[in-house]
Amino acid sequence: xxxxxxxxxxxxxxxxxxxxxxxxxxxxxxxxxxxxxxxxxxxxxxxxxxxxxxxxxxxxxxxxxxxxxxxxxxxxxxxxxxxxxxxxxxxxxxxxxxxxxxxxxxxxxxxxxxxxxxxxxxxxxxxxxxxxxxxxxxxxxxxxx
Numbered sequence: 490x491x492x493x494x495x496x497x498x499x500x501x502x503x504x505x506x507x508x509x510x511x512x513x514x515x516x517x518x519x520x521x522x523x524x525x526x527x528x529x530x531x532x533x534x535x536x537x538x539x540x541x542x543x544x545x546x547x548x549x550x551x552x553x554x555x556x557x558x559x560x561x562x563x564x565x566x567x568x569x570x571x572x573x574x575x576x577x578x579x580x581x582x583x584x585x586x587x588x589x590x591x592x593x594x595x596x597x598x599x600x601x602x603x604x605x606x607x608x609x610x611x612x613x614x615x616x617x618x619x620x621x622x623x624x625x626x627x628x629x630x631x632x633x634x
Contacts (some may be wrong), residue, residue: 506526519618522633532614539610546603563589 524532564584571577572585605614612619618632628634 490501510626511623514621514624514633518617519621519627523615523618535613536606536610539606539613541570542609542613543606544605 496616527535565587568577568581568584572581572587615632617630618627621627621630621632624633
């Protein structure tokens, strides 16, 4: 009877250990471990990189916006009068489509696919640890002690 209890306890212990290794890691614990290994200056540098990346993203978005409005103005100038006629408009929806790439709900927020400085900072801070999906991988990558 005692041997069966010990065997059962051992099996449960091994199962719990295996379950823990394959469990998803705690993002909080990984962040705490990573931040603990960095100096304040390194953290400031990561933040500065995130801000620089964000500014580049905004500059690219402004360039894309300028290109969009230029193409739209060109299309309106070329087909504007024709698009007022239902026959042309129906047969050429691509030439007469003047919809905007934004909605009222998105006004004042970052466009889809763009990230805030804080989001970029967190991704840079966590680095490869963003891809650790098990405790075992997180430990192997140095994301957990």
